Amino acid sequence: xxxETDIKIGLSFLDEYEQEFENRIGNYIAVQKSIRLLSSLGGxxxxxxxxxxxxISSMEEKLNLAERKLTDSNEGLAKLYFLRAVxxxxxxxxxxxxxxxxxxEFYNQALELGYKPESRIYYRMAVTNQVLExxxxxxxSNYEKVVDLAGIDSKLGIESAKEIEKLKAQTGGGCFIAxxxxxxxxAPEVLILREFRDDVLLTSTLGKIFVKFYYFVSPPxxxxxxxxxxxxxLFRENILAPFVKYVENNLNK
Numbered sequence: 001x002x003x004e005t006d007i008k009i010g011l012s013f014l015d016e017y018e019q020e021f022e023n024r025i026g027n028y029i030a031v032q033k034s035i036r037l038l039s040s041l042g043g044x045x046x047x048x049x050x051x052x053x054x055x056i057s058s059m060e061e062k063l064n065l066a067e068r069k070l071t072d073s074n075e076g077l078a079k080l081y082f083l084r085a086v087x088x089x090x091x092x093x094x095x096x097x098x099x100x101x102x103x104x105e106f107y108n109q110a111l112e113l114g115y116k117p118e119s120r121i122y123y124r125m126a127v128t129n130q131v132l133e134x135x136x137x138x139x140x141s142n143y144e145k146v147v148d149l150a151g152i153d154s155k156l157g158i159e160s161a162k163e164i165e166k167l168k169a170q171t172g173g174g175c176f177i178a179x180x181x182x183x184x185x186x187a188p189e190v191l192i193l194r195e196f197r198d199d200v201l202l203t204s205t206l207g208k209i210f211v212k213f214y215y216f217v218s219p220p221x222x223x224x225x226x227x228x229x230x231x232x233x234l235f236r237e238n239i240l241a242p243f244v245k246y247v248e249n250n251l252n253k
Contacts, residue, residue, distance in 0.1 A: 006071075007070060007076055010069030011066070017059060017062045063087060075114065078114050079110070081106045082110040097198045097199075119150035123146045143161070144160075196251060197211060
C-alpha cells in the first residue's frame, strides 16, 4: 500500500474511535469533570470500565492499529496522541499520579507534532490536572495559556478565565489533615503521603477501604486543625512527622 493509503486507513481508525467514544460515553470534558476520587478509587472510570470489558480493549486496539499506519504523518500522529490522552484519562486504571503523568505526556507529544488548536490541548491539560490532583500552579498556567491562545472573547477563553479566578480565590482547596497541618498541598511531606496512598494503599482492597474511610472522617478534623497553630505543631511533630519518615523509608526500599 502507498503512504497515502496507510494514512487514510489510520485516520479512519481514529475517526471510528472518536465516534464510538462519543456514542458510548458522551462528551469527554463533561465526563472528565465528573470524575471524583471517592467514586473511582480503582480508576477514573473504573465502575464503567468493569462493565465495558472487552470494549475498552477494542478501543485501545483501534489506536494501536492507527499508530502503525500513521508513521509518516505528523498530523495523524498528533491526533493519535491527543486521543491516547483521552483514552488514558477516562479509561485508564493506573494510580492517579501515574495516570496524570501519562495523560500530560500524551498531550505534550500531540503539541510537539503540531496539534491544532493548541488552546484545546491546554484546556484539557488544565482539566486533567484538576481532576487528577495536579499542582495548582500548573492548572492556572494551563488556563492562562488558553486565554492567550484562544482570546478572552472566545467561549474557551472566558471559561478558562473564570476557572483562574476560582482557583486564585481558593485557600485550602480540597485538602485534608496533612495539608492542614503542613499548610501546603505541595509540601514535601504531603507529596510523600499522596505517593503512599497511590502506590501502596490504592493497590489493595483494604487500602481502598481505608482511603474511603479517611476521606469521610478527615474534612471536619482538618477544618478544626487549620486555625489552631499550637495543636497543629503537636500533631505534626508527634504523629505525622514520625509516620511520614516511616513511609518515606519504606517507599525508598
